[in-house]
Amino acid sequence: MLPLYVTSGEPAGIGPDICLSLAARIDERPIVVLADMEMLKKRAEILNQNITLIEYQGQVESSLQGQLYVEHVPLNAEVVLGELNAQNSAYVLEQLRRSADYAMRAKSVGVATAPVHKAVINDAGIPFSGHTEYYQEFAGVERVVMMLATKTLRVALVTTHLALRDVPDAITAQRLHQVIDILLHDLKTKFKIAQPHILVCGLNPHAGEDGYLGREEIEVINPVLERYRAQGLRLSLSLPADTLFTPDHLKDADAVLAMYHDQGLPVLKSQGFGEAINITLGLPFIRTSVDHGTALSLAGTGLAKSSSLQVAVDLALDLARH
Structure with a gap:
């Protein structure tokens, strides 16, 4: 063995x-x-x-x-x-x-x-x-995805160890497609989840608030998510990160996709620091x-x-x- x-x-x-x-x-x-x-x-x-x-x-x-x-x-x-x-x-x-x-x-x-x-x-x-x-x-x-998990929450990252000022430029349609493809594939094959339900964080406060607080959601993130949704896949459109991590939202989710390191991981580690783990998807x-x-x-x-x-x-x- x-x-x-x-x-x-x-x-x-x-x-x-x-x-x-x-x-x-x-x-x-x-x-x-x-x-x-x-x-x-x-x-x-x-x-x-x-x-x-x-x-x-x-x-x-x-x-x-x-x-x-x-x-x-x-x-x-x-x-x-x-x-x-x-x-x-x-x-x-x-x-x-x-x-x-x-x-x-x-x-x-x-x-x-x-x-x-x-x-x-x-x-x-x-x-x-x-x-x-x-x-x-x-x-x-070409691409791997960092995902941290506790017994009740999985958080994958679009970007990982980048300075915050570099994050918006790194969130491209190509990167989003690569990350989401890997996340869907490994949730299905490694974790045996037949139809993964993924909640996606917006980049900006209030997910851009219809463009008043940033246009990345309108111009980059949501168009990518719409393509997956049109295929019948269970991905949300970009959601405000400050309300996404609440029990009502998370109860049916298999994973959360955060745009950057300190958007999703503080929430996850506050729930289970010392018992959370890191999984590298895409290897x-x-x-x-x-x-x-x-x-x-x-x-x-x-x-x-x-x-x-x-x-x-x-x-x-x-x-x-x-």
Whole structure:
């Protein structure tokens, strides 16, 4: 049975801590953490956790409770808890490279990712804008879609890590078509929703208020949505984001499409921070992730919560069964 790989992320943060929590699981397939073996051993000792780390060599059965499969990725420099070190940026990227390579070559069912620190990777002279963009480039796909989810809400994004002043120019008819096509496809194929119902946020306050507060809804967004609606697909026209996220609107929705990062994600994270997950749609493999950062100050303290990683692994395994 093919494994699910889990990247341990930034070694000075809580990624290794929450990955160690996976030893408590019993799953139908192997879960393999990509990390430096000695670093994980030391972290388990610091956290006073009695965990047996097993070198993964292609085992097809799940590890026993209290055991954790690890594929060794060597560190470049010693880790000091809570202190970023650009020398270990290549170590972090090697985790991503291996996880993507295994998924693309059908040597795994996919990957779940612990957090990385974008700034320290860039400080090492390596251009890096995030997991999502890295996997997109590795897979060679033109467009991917970031979607975050809790147990009751899914929010996909038209634009992701852009400065706010650049967002309106990035929302084009072509981009909207690409994003909506991917969202519809993956909701149907990966989540088994036969006829997805999607609510779409407007870009401007009050969805432009008939052009008085901006014309993007009239000139770009709604014409695209009308084409999908004419095909019988269940997409709303652009709705004011300040009222869209209310129980009456959301009760029958399968997903919300937000125009930019901080339009939809604050609402979602206020509902389920620490238990929300990130799913990259449009990749030829499964990729889920935690919804939080590296939390450097919590590394090795025992205070880091692993709930988001646990849910990310749960979803990845569930999607693999599909």
